[in-house]
Amino acid sequence: MSENADTASSDQYDLWIDGAERPSGREERLTIVDPATESELAAVAMATADDVDNAVESAREAFESWHRRPPKDRTRVLTAIANAIREDKDRLARIETLENGKPFEESSGQVERCARHFEYYAGVTDKVQGESIPLSEEYVDYTVREPLGVTGHIVPWNTPIYLFARSVAPALAAGNAAVVKPAEETPLGALEVARIATEAGLPDGLINVVPGDGDEAGAALTGHPDVNSITFTGSGPTGTAVAKKAVENVTETHLELGGKSPNVVFADADWDAAIEGVLTGIFTNAGQVCSAGSRLLVQEDIHESFVAELIERTESLDVGPGIEDSDMGPLVSEDHLEKVTSYLEIGREEVGAPVTGGNRIDRDGYFVEPTIFDDVPMDTRIAQEEIFGPVLTVTTFADEDEAIELANDTDYGLAAGVYTENGGRAHRFAREVDAGQIYINEYYAGGNETPFGGFKQSGIGRENGIQAIDNYTQIKNVCANVARR
Secondary structure, three states, X not given: OOOOHHHOOOOEEOEEEOOEEEOOOOOOEEEEEOOOOOOEEEEEEOOOHHHHHHHHHHHHHHHHHHOOOOHHHHHHHHHHHHHHHHHOHHHHHHHHHHHHOOOHHHHHHHXXXXXXXXXXXXXXXXXXXXXXXXXXXXXXXXXXXXXXXXXXXXXXXXXXXXXXXXXXXXXXXXXXEEEEEOOOOOOHHHHHHHHHHHHOOOOOOOEEEOOOOHHHHHHHHHOOOOOOEEEEEOOHHHHHHHHHHHHOOOOEEEEEOOOOOEEEEOOOOOHHHHHHXXXXXXXXXXXXXXXXXXXXXXXXXXXXXXXXXXXXXXXXXXXXXXXXXXXXXXXXXXXXXXXXXXXXXXXXXXXXXXXXXXXXXXXXXXXXXXXXXXXXXXXXXXXXXXXXXXXXXXXXXXOHHHHHHHHXXXXXXXXXXXXXXXXXXXXXXXXXXXXXXXXXXXXXXXXXXXXXXXXXXXXXXXXXXXXXXXXXXXXXXXXXXXXXX
Protein backbone atom coordinates (compact mmCIF):
# COMPACT_ATOMS: atom_id res chain seq x y z
CA MET A 1 0.00 0.00 0.00
CA SER A 2 1.23 3.52 -0.80
CA GLU A 3 2.24 5.70 2.14
CA ASN A 4 -0.38 8.16 0.88
CA ALA A 5 -3.24 5.65 0.81
CA ASP A 6 -4.44 6.78 4.25
CA THR A 7 -6.10 9.73 2.50
CA ALA A 8 -8.78 7.23 1.47
CA SER A 9 -11.16 5.59 3.91
CA SER A 10 -9.50 2.20 3.52
CA ASP A 11 -7.05 0.20 1.47
CA GLN A 12 -9.83 -2.35 0.91
CA TYR A 13 -13.07 -1.23 -0.73
CA ASP A 14 -16.28 -3.15 -1.30
CA LEU A 15 -19.22 -2.22 -3.52
CA TRP A 16 -21.60 0.55 -2.47
CA ILE A 17 -25.20 -0.66 -2.70
CA ASP A 18 -28.30 0.54 -0.86
CA GLY A 19 -26.36 3.07 1.22
CA ALA A 20 -23.68 0.75 2.57
CA GLU A 21 -20.61 -1.26 1.68
CA ARG A 22 -21.51 -4.66 0.27
CA PRO A 23 -19.21 -7.58 -0.52
CA SER A 24 -18.97 -8.77 -4.09
CA GLY A 25 -19.89 -12.21 -5.33
CA ARG A 26 -16.45 -12.30 -6.96
CA GLU A 27 -13.24 -12.97 -5.04
CA GLU A 28 -10.98 -11.16 -7.51
CA ARG A 29 -10.29 -7.49 -6.76
CA LEU A 30 -9.12 -4.52 -8.78
CA THR A 31 -5.65 -3.36 -7.83
CA ILE A 32 -5.55 0.44 -7.87
CA VAL A 33 -2.11 1.81 -8.67
CA ASP A 34 -0.57 5.23 -8.13
CA PRO A 35 0.60 6.10 -11.68
CA ALA A 36 3.36 8.34 -10.33
CA THR A 37 5.05 5.57 -8.33
CA GLU A 38 3.55 2.31 -9.66
CA SER A 39 2.78 1.36 -6.03
CA GLU A 40 -0.51 -0.12 -4.86
CA LEU A 41 -3.06 2.26 -3.36
CA ALA A 42 -6.01 -0.01 -2.67
CA ALA A 43 -7.83 -3.18 -3.63
CA VAL A 44 -11.43 -2.77 -4.78
CA ALA A 45 -14.21 -5.32 -5.11
CA MET A 46 -15.33 -6.26 -8.61
CA ALA A 47 -19.07 -6.45 -9.17
CA THR A 48 -20.68 -9.49 -10.75
CA ALA A 49 -23.80 -9.39 -12.90
CA ASP A 50 -25.78 -10.41 -9.80
CA ASP A 51 -24.27 -7.52 -7.86
CA VAL A 52 -25.33 -5.13 -10.59
CA ASP A 53 -28.80 -6.61 -10.48
CA ASN A 54 -28.93 -5.98 -6.73
CA ALA A 55 -27.81 -2.38 -7.26
CA VAL A 56 -30.50 -1.81 -9.89
CA GLU A 57 -33.15 -3.33 -7.62
CA SER A 58 -32.04 -1.06 -4.78
CA ALA A 59 -32.17 1.95 -7.09
CA ARG A 60 -35.62 1.02 -8.34
CA GLU A 61 -36.99 0.83 -4.80
CA ALA A 62 -35.38 4.13 -3.80
CA PHE A 63 -36.70 5.84 -6.92
CA GLU A 64 -40.31 5.10 -6.00
CA SER A 65 -40.19 7.39 -2.97
CA TRP A 66 -37.52 9.86 -4.15
CA HIS A 67 -39.33 11.10 -7.25
CA ARG A 68 -42.51 11.66 -5.23
CA ARG A 69 -40.80 13.94 -2.73
CA PRO A 70 -41.36 17.67 -3.25
CA PRO A 71 -38.60 19.25 -5.36
CA LYS A 72 -37.63 21.49 -2.43
CA ASP A 73 -36.70 18.35 -0.46
CA ARG A 74 -34.38 17.20 -3.23
CA THR A 75 -32.89 20.71 -3.26
CA ARG A 76 -31.99 20.48 0.41
CA VAL A 77 -30.39 17.05 0.04
CA LEU A 78 -28.30 17.98 -3.01
CA THR A 79 -27.19 21.20 -1.31
CA ALA A 80 -26.07 19.22 1.73
CA ILE A 81 -24.06 16.90 -0.52
CA ALA A 82 -22.35 19.87 -2.17
CA ASN A 83 -21.42 21.31 1.22
CA ALA A 84 -20.10 17.98 2.47
CA ILE A 85 -17.92 17.53 -0.62
CA ARG A 86 -16.43 21.00 -0.11
CA GLU A 87 -15.70 20.23 3.52
CA ASP A 88 -13.74 17.16 2.43
CA LYS A 89 -12.17 18.86 -0.60
CA ASP A 90 -8.48 18.39 0.23
CA ARG A 91 -8.80 14.68 1.01
CA LEU A 92 -10.84 14.03 -2.13
CA ALA A 93 -8.33 15.97 -4.23
CA ARG A 94 -5.48 13.85 -2.86
CA ILE A 95 -7.40 10.69 -3.72
CA GLU A 96 -7.98 11.93 -7.28
CA THR A 97 -4.31 12.82 -7.64
CA LEU A 98 -3.11 9.51 -6.26
CA GLU A 99 -5.35 7.30 -8.38
CA ASN A 100 -5.33 9.40 -11.56
CA GLY A 101 -1.96 11.19 -11.45
CA LYS A 102 -3.04 14.77 -12.20
CA PRO A 103 -1.45 17.66 -10.28
CA PHE A 104 -3.06 18.39 -6.93
CA GLU A 105 -4.18 21.86 -7.98
CA GLU A 106 -6.04 20.37 -10.96
CA SER A 107 -7.62 17.74 -8.72
CA SER A 108 -8.70 20.39 -6.25
CA GLY A 109 -10.40 22.27 -9.07
CA GLN A 110 -12.18 19.12 -10.21
CA VAL A 111 -13.48 18.41 -6.69
CA GLU A 112 -14.83 21.96 -6.58
CA ARG A 113 -16.57 21.32 -9.91
CA CYS A 114 -18.05 18.15 -8.40
CA ALA A 115 -19.47 20.14 -5.48
CA ARG A 116 -20.66 22.89 -7.81
CA HIS A 117 -22.58 20.33 -9.88
CA PHE A 118 -24.58 19.15 -6.89
CA GLU A 119 -25.09 22.78 -5.88
CA TYR A 120 -26.18 23.85 -9.36
CA TYR A 121 -28.68 21.05 -9.83
CA ALA A 122 -29.99 21.58 -6.31
CA GLY A 123 -31.30 24.85 -7.73
CA VAL A 124 -32.85 23.13 -10.74
CA THR A 125 -35.06 20.58 -9.00
CA ASP A 126 -38.10 22.91 -8.85
CA LYS A 127 -37.57 24.22 -12.37
CA VAL A 128 -38.15 20.98 -14.28
CA GLN A 129 -41.24 22.36 -15.93
CA GLY A 130 -43.65 21.55 -18.73
CA GLU A 131 -45.54 23.90 -21.01
CA SER A 132 -49.05 24.73 -22.12
CA ILE A 133 -49.86 24.15 -25.79
CA PRO A 134 -52.72 26.19 -27.30
CA LEU A 135 -55.04 24.09 -29.47
CA SER A 136 -58.61 25.42 -29.43
CA GLU A 137 -61.30 26.40 -26.95
CA GLU A 138 -62.36 22.78 -26.71
CA TYR A 139 -59.03 21.54 -25.33
CA VAL A 140 -56.54 22.19 -22.57
CA ASP A 141 -53.17 20.67 -23.44
CA TYR A 142 -50.02 20.64 -21.34
CA THR A 143 -46.81 18.70 -20.90
CA VAL A 144 -45.00 17.49 -17.82
CA ARG A 145 -41.44 16.26 -17.49
CA GLU A 146 -41.12 13.05 -15.52
CA PRO A 147 -37.99 11.20 -14.36
CA LEU A 148 -36.91 8.08 -16.21
CA GLY A 149 -36.41 5.82 -13.20
CA VAL A 150 -33.03 4.09 -12.84
CA THR A 151 -30.16 5.73 -14.70
CA GLY A 152 -26.86 3.99 -15.44
CA HIS A 153 -23.60 5.94 -15.48
CA ILE A 154 -20.30 4.65 -16.90
CA VAL A 155 -17.61 7.05 -15.73
CA PRO A 156 -14.11 7.35 -17.29
CA TRP A 157 -10.77 7.52 -15.53
CA ASN A 158 -9.46 10.90 -16.71
CA THR A 159 -11.54 13.16 -14.40
CA PRO A 160 -13.38 10.65 -12.26
CA ILE A 161 -14.80 12.72 -9.39
CA TYR A 162 -16.11 15.57 -11.51
CA LEU A 163 -17.50 13.30 -14.24
CA PHE A 164 -19.26 11.23 -11.59
CA ALA A 165 -21.14 14.36 -10.51
CA ARG A 166 -21.68 15.66 -14.03
CA SER A 167 -24.27 13.00 -14.79
CA VAL A 168 -25.35 11.78 -11.35
CA ALA A 169 -26.29 15.21 -9.97
CA PRO A 170 -28.80 16.12 -12.72
CA ALA A 171 -30.20 12.59 -12.67
CA LEU A 172 -30.93 12.89 -8.95
CA ALA A 173 -32.26 16.42 -9.33
CA ALA A 174 -34.80 15.19 -11.88
CA GLY A 175 -35.98 12.48 -9.47
CA ASN A 176 -34.06 9.42 -10.69
CA ALA A 177 -31.89 6.89 -8.86
CA ALA A 178 -28.39 6.09 -10.13
CA VAL A 179 -26.15 3.06 -10.60
CA VAL A 180 -22.55 4.00 -11.37
CA LYS A 181 -19.83 1.86 -12.93
CA PRO A 182 -16.54 3.74 -12.45
CA ALA A 183 -13.44 3.06 -14.53
CA GLU A 184 -11.29 0.13 -13.44
CA GLU A 185 -8.30 2.43 -12.92
CA THR A 186 -10.04 5.06 -10.76
CA PRO A 187 -13.00 3.83 -8.67
CA LEU A 188 -11.98 5.34 -5.33
CA GLY A 189 -13.40 8.82 -5.89
CA ALA A 190 -16.83 7.48 -6.86
CA LEU A 191 -16.97 5.23 -3.80
CA GLU A 192 -15.91 8.09 -1.52
CA VAL A 193 -18.43 10.56 -2.94
CA ALA A 194 -21.23 7.99 -2.66
CA ARG A 195 -20.36 7.54 1.01
CA ILE A 196 -20.26 11.30 1.57
CA ALA A 197 -23.62 11.74 -0.16
CA THR A 198 -25.23 9.10 2.04
CA GLU A 199 -23.78 10.63 5.20
CA ALA A 200 -25.08 14.03 4.04
CA GLY A 201 -28.63 12.71 3.97
CA LEU A 202 -29.18 11.11 0.57
CA PRO A 203 -31.63 8.23 1.03
CA ASP A 204 -30.20 4.74 0.68
CA GLY A 205 -30.24 3.27 -2.80
CA LEU A 206 -30.19 6.52 -4.76
CA ILE A 207 -26.47 6.22 -5.56
CA ASN A 208 -25.06 2.74 -6.03
CA VAL A 209 -21.45 2.17 -7.15
CA VAL A 210 -20.47 -1.11 -8.80
CA PRO A 211 -16.75 -1.14 -9.71
CA GLY A 212 -15.55 -3.87 -12.01
CA ASP A 213 -14.54 -4.63 -15.55
CA GLY A 214 -16.47 -3.74 -18.66
CA ASP A 215 -17.04 -7.33 -19.73
CA GLU A 216 -19.06 -8.21 -16.63
CA ALA A 217 -20.11 -5.18 -14.57
CA GLY A 218 -20.29 -2.79 -17.52
CA ALA A 219 -22.15 -5.21 -19.75
CA ALA A 220 -24.58 -6.12 -16.97
CA LEU A 221 -25.43 -2.47 -16.38
CA THR A 222 -25.68 -1.55 -20.05
CA GLY A 223 -27.88 -4.51 -20.89
CA HIS A 224 -30.07 -4.45 -17.78
CA PRO A 225 -33.78 -4.33 -18.71
CA ASP A 226 -34.67 -2.20 -15.66
CA VAL A 227 -32.15 0.55 -16.44
CA ASN A 228 -33.89 3.39 -18.24
CA SER A 229 -30.90 5.32 -19.57
CA ILE A 230 -27.15 4.93 -19.93
CA THR A 231 -24.75 7.85 -19.79
CA PHE A 232 -21.30 6.93 -21.08
CA THR A 233 -18.12 8.98 -21.37
CA GLY A 234 -15.13 7.42 -23.09
CA SER A 235 -13.77 6.23 -26.40
CA GLY A 236 -15.77 6.03 -29.61
CA PRO A 237 -15.50 2.24 -30.11
CA THR A 238 -16.56 1.50 -26.54
CA GLY A 239 -19.37 4.04 -26.74
CA THR A 240 -20.66 2.39 -29.91
CA ALA A 241 -20.63 -1.00 -28.20
CA VAL A 242 -22.51 0.45 -25.21
CA ALA A 243 -25.16 1.96 -27.49
CA LYS A 244 -25.63 -1.34 -29.37
CA LYS A 245 -26.07 -3.23 -26.12
CA ALA A 246 -28.49 -0.66 -24.68
CA VAL A 247 -30.69 -0.53 -27.77
CA GLU A 248 -31.58 -4.20 -27.28
CA ASN A 249 -33.75 -3.00 -24.39
CA VAL A 250 -34.66 0.28 -26.13
CA THR A 251 -32.62 2.02 -23.43
CA GLU A 252 -31.82 5.66 -24.06
CA THR A 253 -28.10 6.46 -24.37
CA HIS A 254 -26.12 9.65 -23.93
CA LEU A 255 -22.59 9.42 -25.29
CA GLU A 256 -19.71 11.83 -24.76
CA LEU A 257 -16.93 10.40 -26.87
CA GLY A 258 -13.59 11.38 -28.31
CA GLY A 259 -12.17 14.51 -29.86
CA LYS A 260 -9.39 15.84 -32.03
CA SER A 261 -10.04 19.48 -31.34
CA PRO A 262 -8.35 22.33 -33.24
CA ASN A 263 -6.83 25.32 -31.47
CA VAL A 264 -6.53 28.04 -34.12
CA VAL A 265 -4.17 31.01 -33.77
CA PHE A 266 -4.42 33.93 -36.19
CA ALA A 267 -1.61 36.43 -36.70
CA ASP A 268 -3.56 39.17 -34.90
CA ALA A 269 -4.06 37.09 -31.74
CA ASP A 270 -3.10 38.25 -28.28
CA TRP A 271 0.23 36.44 -28.20
CA ASP A 272 0.44 35.69 -24.48
CA ALA A 273 -3.17 34.51 -24.30
CA ALA A 274 -2.64 32.26 -27.30
CA ILE A 275 0.52 30.67 -25.90
CA GLU A 276 -1.16 30.05 -22.56
CA GLY A 277 -4.26 28.71 -24.28
CA VAL A 278 -2.32 26.23 -26.40
CA LEU A 279 -0.33 24.97 -23.41
CA THR A 280 -3.47 24.63 -21.28
CA GLY A 281 -5.38 23.00 -24.11
CA ILE A 282 -2.93 20.15 -24.63
CA PHE A 283 -0.99 19.63 -21.39
CA THR A 284 -3.76 19.88 -18.78
CA ASN A 285 -4.10 16.43 -17.18
CA ALA A 286 -1.24 15.28 -19.43
CA GLY A 287 -3.49 15.66 -22.46
CA GLN A 288 -5.94 13.08 -21.10
CA VAL A 289 -8.94 15.28 -21.83
CA CYS A 290 -11.57 14.48 -24.45
CA SER A 291 -11.79 18.12 -25.54
CA ALA A 292 -8.01 18.72 -25.49
CA GLY A 293 -6.75 21.16 -28.11
CA SER A 294 -4.53 18.54 -29.68
CA ARG A 295 -4.28 20.16 -33.15
CA LEU A 296 -2.62 23.58 -33.30
CA LEU A 297 -3.47 25.44 -36.48
CA VAL A 298 -1.28 28.55 -36.69
CA GLN A 299 -1.28 31.22 -39.39
CA GLU A 300 1.81 30.87 -41.54
CA ASP A 301 2.91 34.50 -40.98
CA ILE A 302 3.69 33.79 -37.30
CA HIS A 303 4.35 30.06 -37.45
CA GLU A 304 8.11 30.06 -36.91
CA SER A 305 8.22 32.53 -34.01
CA PHE A 306 5.08 31.19 -32.32
CA VAL A 307 6.28 27.59 -32.38
CA ALA A 308 9.73 28.64 -31.15
CA GLU A 309 8.20 30.23 -28.04
CA LEU A 310 5.84 27.32 -27.60
CA ILE A 311 8.79 24.91 -27.59
CA GLU A 312 10.62 27.04 -25.02
CA ARG A 313 7.60 27.15 -22.73
CA THR A 314 6.93 23.43 -23.17
CA GLU A 315 10.48 22.51 -22.23
CA SER A 316 10.19 24.59 -19.06
CA LEU A 317 7.26 22.53 -17.75
CA ASP A 318 7.95 20.55 -14.59
CA VAL A 319 6.84 16.95 -15.11
CA GLY A 320 6.52 14.93 -11.94
CA PRO A 321 4.19 13.39 -9.36
CA GLY A 322 0.88 15.14 -9.13
CA ILE A 323 1.01 15.06 -5.34
CA GLU A 324 3.99 17.46 -5.61
CA ASP A 325 1.76 19.74 -7.72
CA SER A 326 4.05 19.53 -10.73
CA ASP A 327 3.00 21.25 -13.96
CA MET A 328 2.17 17.91 -15.54
CA GLY A 329 1.72 14.50 -13.99
CA PRO A 330 1.94 10.95 -15.35
CA LEU A 331 -0.38 9.08 -17.64
CA VAL A 332 -2.97 7.02 -15.83
CA SER A 333 -1.67 3.49 -16.43
CA GLU A 334 0.98 1.34 -18.04
CA ASP A 335 -1.44 0.29 -20.77
CA HIS A 336 -2.21 3.88 -21.62
CA LEU A 337 1.47 4.76 -21.58
CA GLU A 338 2.06 2.04 -24.17
CA LYS A 339 -0.71 3.48 -26.35
CA VAL A 340 0.66 7.02 -26.21
CA THR A 341 4.27 5.96 -26.84
CA SER A 342 3.13 3.90 -29.82
CA TYR A 343 1.69 7.10 -31.31
CA LEU A 344 5.02 8.82 -30.73
CA GLU A 345 6.61 6.18 -32.93
CA ILE A 346 3.84 6.56 -35.52
CA GLY A 347 4.52 10.28 -35.56
CA ARG A 348 8.23 9.74 -36.16
CA GLU A 349 7.42 7.46 -39.06
CA GLU A 350 4.91 9.90 -40.56
CA VAL A 351 6.59 13.31 -40.14
CA GLY A 352 9.99 12.76 -38.54
CA ALA A 353 11.30 13.58 -35.10
CA PRO A 354 9.23 15.83 -32.83
CA VAL A 355 10.57 19.35 -32.29
CA THR A 356 10.45 18.72 -28.56
CA GLY A 357 9.72 15.74 -26.32
CA GLY A 358 8.74 12.40 -27.74
CA ASN A 359 10.10 10.03 -25.11
CA ARG A 360 9.12 8.18 -21.98
CA ILE A 361 10.81 9.75 -18.96
CA ASP A 362 13.29 7.42 -17.26
CA ARG A 363 11.87 7.22 -13.75
CA ASP A 364 9.28 5.27 -11.77
CA GLY A 365 5.75 5.98 -12.90
CA TYR A 366 4.05 6.37 -16.27
CA PHE A 367 5.63 9.63 -17.36
CA VAL A 368 6.08 10.85 -20.92
CA GLU A 369 7.58 14.10 -22.15
CA PRO A 370 5.24 16.83 -23.37
CA THR A 371 5.63 16.55 -27.13
CA ILE A 372 5.20 18.71 -30.23
CA PHE A 373 5.26 17.57 -33.85
CA ASP A 374 5.58 20.42 -36.38
CA ASP A 375 4.52 20.68 -40.03
CA VAL A 376 2.02 17.84 -39.71
CA PRO A 377 -0.16 17.10 -42.77
CA MET A 378 -3.82 16.59 -42.03
CA ASP A 379 -3.91 13.12 -43.62
CA THR A 380 -1.55 11.63 -41.00
CA ARG A 381 -2.74 9.40 -38.19
CA ILE A 382 -1.35 11.67 -35.49
CA ALA A 383 -3.45 14.53 -36.92
CA GLN A 384 -6.63 12.48 -37.21
CA GLU A 385 -6.68 9.94 -34.36
CA GLU A 386 -7.24 10.71 -30.70
CA ILE A 387 -3.97 10.08 -28.86
CA PHE A 388 -5.27 11.17 -25.43
CA GLY A 389 -1.87 12.24 -24.21
CA PRO A 390 0.43 15.29 -24.14
CA VAL A 391 1.07 15.25 -27.88
CA LEU A 392 0.45 18.36 -30.01
CA THR A 393 0.48 18.48 -33.79
CA VAL A 394 1.15 21.79 -35.59
CA THR A 395 -0.22 22.66 -39.03
CA THR A 396 -0.12 26.03 -40.79
CA PHE A 397 -2.84 27.85 -42.70
CA ALA A 398 -2.87 30.87 -44.99
CA ASP A 399 -6.22 32.57 -44.36
CA GLU A 400 -9.56 32.32 -42.60
CA ASP A 401 -11.16 30.02 -45.16
CA GLU A 402 -8.33 27.53 -44.93
CA ALA A 403 -8.35 27.68 -41.12
CA ILE A 404 -12.03 26.72 -41.06
CA GLU A 405 -11.49 23.98 -43.64
CA LEU A 406 -8.65 22.46 -41.61
CA ALA A 407 -10.56 22.81 -38.34
CA ASN A 408 -13.40 20.76 -39.81
CA ASP A 409 -11.11 18.14 -41.36
CA THR A 410 -11.81 15.48 -38.73
CA ASP A 411 -14.42 12.89 -37.86
CA TYR A 412 -14.77 14.50 -34.44
CA GLY A 413 -16.55 17.66 -33.37
CA LEU A 414 -16.23 18.12 -29.62
CA ALA A 415 -14.50 21.50 -29.23
CA ALA A 416 -12.51 24.16 -31.06
CA GLY A 417 -10.54 27.19 -29.94
CA VAL A 418 -9.77 30.38 -31.83
CA TYR A 419 -7.45 33.28 -31.01
CA THR A 420 -7.98 36.54 -32.86
CA GLU A 421 -8.61 40.19 -32.04
CA ASN A 422 -11.08 40.39 -34.95
CA GLY A 423 -14.52 39.88 -33.40
CA GLY A 424 -16.24 39.28 -36.72
CA ARG A 425 -13.72 36.60 -37.65
CA ALA A 426 -14.13 34.91 -34.26
CA HIS A 427 -17.88 34.64 -34.67
CA ARG A 428 -17.67 33.56 -38.30
CA PHE A 429 -15.35 30.80 -37.10
CA ALA A 430 -17.85 29.84 -34.39
CA ARG A 431 -20.64 29.70 -36.97
CA GLU A 432 -18.76 27.60 -39.54
CA VAL A 433 -16.85 25.11 -37.38
CA ASP A 434 -18.65 21.85 -36.60
CA ALA A 435 -18.06 21.46 -32.87
CA GLY A 436 -20.18 21.46 -29.74
CA GLN A 437 -18.03 24.04 -27.92
CA ILE A 438 -16.22 27.03 -29.37
CA TYR A 439 -13.68 28.75 -27.12
CA ILE A 440 -12.80 32.31 -28.15
CA ASN A 441 -9.50 33.68 -26.81
CA GLU A 442 -9.46 31.24 -23.87
CA TYR A 443 -9.30 27.47 -24.15
CA TYR A 444 -11.70 25.63 -21.79
CA ALA A 445 -13.73 28.82 -21.31
CA GLY A 446 -17.13 28.17 -19.77
CA GLY A 447 -18.04 25.94 -16.84
CA ASN A 448 -20.57 23.68 -15.18
CA GLU A 449 -23.41 25.93 -16.26
CA THR A 450 -22.70 25.70 -20.00
CA PRO A 451 -23.84 22.73 -22.14
CA PHE A 452 -21.11 20.31 -23.20
CA GLY A 453 -21.22 17.66 -25.91
CA GLY A 454 -20.13 16.92 -29.42
CA PHE A 455 -21.03 16.88 -33.09
CA LYS A 456 -20.24 14.05 -35.54
CA GLN A 457 -18.36 11.13 -33.90
CA SER A 458 -17.94 13.01 -30.62
CA GLY A 459 -21.22 11.93 -29.15
CA ILE A 460 -24.96 12.24 -28.60
CA GLY A 461 -26.62 14.56 -26.10
CA ARG A 462 -25.43 17.34 -23.80
CA GLU A 463 -24.10 17.38 -20.27
CA ASN A 464 -23.84 20.43 -17.97
CA GLY A 465 -26.27 23.30 -17.69
CA ILE A 466 -30.05 23.14 -17.68
CA GLN A 467 -29.90 21.14 -20.92
CA ALA A 468 -28.61 18.07 -19.05
CA ILE A 469 -32.02 17.65 -17.42
CA ASP A 470 -33.31 16.56 -20.83
CA ASN A 471 -31.12 13.44 -20.54
CA TYR A 472 -32.89 12.31 -17.38
CA THR A 473 -36.54 13.16 -18.02
CA GLN A 474 -39.25 12.14 -20.45
CA ILE A 475 -42.16 14.25 -21.70
CA LYS A 476 -45.75 13.30 -21.00
CA ASN A 477 -48.48 15.16 -22.88
CA VAL A 478 -51.90 15.62 -21.30
CA CYS A 479 -54.85 16.74 -23.40
CA ALA A 480 -58.31 17.35 -21.94
CA ASN A 481 -61.52 17.99 -23.80
CA VAL A 482 -63.18 20.81 -21.84
CA ALA A 483 -66.02 21.56 -24.25
CA ARG A 484 -69.48 21.86 -22.69
CA ARG A 485 -71.63 18.84 -23.39
